[in-house]
Amino acid sequence: MKRYVYEPKVKKLERVFPYSIEVPKGFRVHAQKLCREVLGKCYYRWAPQRENRWIKGFRYKIGYASGPWVVDEEAVWQYKDGRLYFKDPDNFGIVTMAMLSKPKKRA
DSSP states (O other): OEEESSOOOHHHHHHHOOEEEEOOTTOHHHHHHHHHHHHOSOSEEEOOEEEEEEETTEEEEEEEEOOOEEEOTTOOEEEETTEEEESSGGGGHHHHHHHHHOOOOOO
8 A cells, every 4th residue: 555645647547557438427336336346445545634733732633634545556446537447458347237237216
């Protein structure tokens, strides 16, 4: 795990994950859930940290400081701006599987 200050941009994601596919609207959460279960955790996530301050000898926990972006080098997928990025071209079937296995809403 590495920690970075800034969020990785699309160009860096395209370098790390050469294959990408667009996720249809309404299937983002379900596709991410399937990827987490089948492929593991994603490439980056925001890890907020509580900020400690000492005021007159007492420690106070103040809100959330701007936390680092945690990067997992072993990850094989990432979602950003409506696209799923993969390291292997064999993983394109996950989006199709997400569309077929998404539970229907009951009215």
